[in-house]
Amino acid sequence: AQSVTQLDSQVPVFEEAPVELRCNYSSSVSVYLFWYVQYPNQGLQLLLKYLSGSTLVKGINGFEAEFNKSQTSFHLRKPSVHISDTAEYFCAVNRRQGAQKLVFGQGTRLTINP
Amino acid sequence: DTAVSQTPKYLVTQMGNDKSIKCEQNLGHDTMYWYKQDSKKFLKIMFSYNNKELIINETVPNRFSPKSPDKAHLNLHINSLELGDSAVYFCASSHFPDRIKGDEQFFGPGTRLTVL
Numbered sequence: 001a002q003s004v005t006q007l008d009s010q011v012p013v014f015e016e017a018p019v020e021l022r023c024n025y026s027s028s029v030s031v032y033l034f035w036y037v038q039y040p041n042q043g044l045q046l047l048l049k050y051l052s053g054s055t056l057v058k059g060i061n062g063f064e065a066e067f068n069k070s071q072t073s074f075h076l077r078k079p080s081v082h083i084s085d086t087a088e089y090f091c092a093v094n095r096r097q098g099a100q101k102l103v104f105g106q107g108t109r110l111t112i113n114p
Numbered sequence: 115d116t117a118v119s120q121t122p123k124y125l126v127t128q129m130g131n132d133k134s135i136k137c138e139q140n141l142g143h144d145t146m147y148w149y150k151q152d153s154k155k156f157l158k159i160m161f162s163y164n165n166k167e168l169i170i171n172e173t174v175p176n177r178f179s180p181k182s183p184d185k186a187h188l189n190l191h192i193n194s195l196e197l198g199d200s201a202v203y204f205c206a207s208s209h210f211p212d213r214i215k216g217d218e219q220f221f222g223p224g225t226r227l228t229v230l
Binding site for chain 1: 118145147149154155156157158159162169170172204206208210218219220221222223224
């Protein structure tokens with residue numbers, strides 16, 4: 001079975017400051033890793049994903065994440081946030097073999113203050 | 115053009131009623147999913163279908179019955195609605211299997227179900 005833990009339920013940040021949203025996962029099998037963003041009253045949009053290769057992956061809207069296999073982490077970062085980044089962020093895993101289903105973390109509410 | 119669409123967007127109903135939520139995707143995917151997001155924003159898979167066949171059923175009560183008339187549609191019917199069914203229900207779709215894209219799932223806008 002897989003599980004995902006997002007260590008912070010809420011992260012308040014000032015505009016133009018850097019941010020890191022933390023994600024740790026547990027799995028007995030090899031997985032793919034994802035970050036999704038949910039803007040208020042909207043569906044989920046894929047920010048970025050790690051499949052294989054370089055452990056640093058770049059996504060949309062200036063976000064990037066680093067896969068750390070030894071620490072089973074996949075933290076999301078942005079060097080300078082904007083008011084429009086205010087949203088709920090979800091880390092998720094999906095096993096590489098077998099029936100596909102995303103297992104999500106609890107979400108991190110990112111609030112950008114002016 | 116909307117990739118994954120759901121109707122209705124909002125659904126308010128009384129306890130005990132039966133209701134349906136419809137989902138359609140125009141991405142040419144062969145796998146579709148239903149997820150439930152509770153009041154604390156936690157997302158959990160309910161069902162997945164591949165080529166109209168059920169492949170995942172995550173111990174969802176029998177009152178929930180998904181139906182896939184074709185690869186592009188996955189509907190969710192709920193009998194005898196209960197207060198605890200209030201949530202946002204998301205439909206998603208993907209290719210399956212897709213070792214290259216890692217099963218990137220595309221989500222619909224969600225249906226907010228409120229049971230009174």
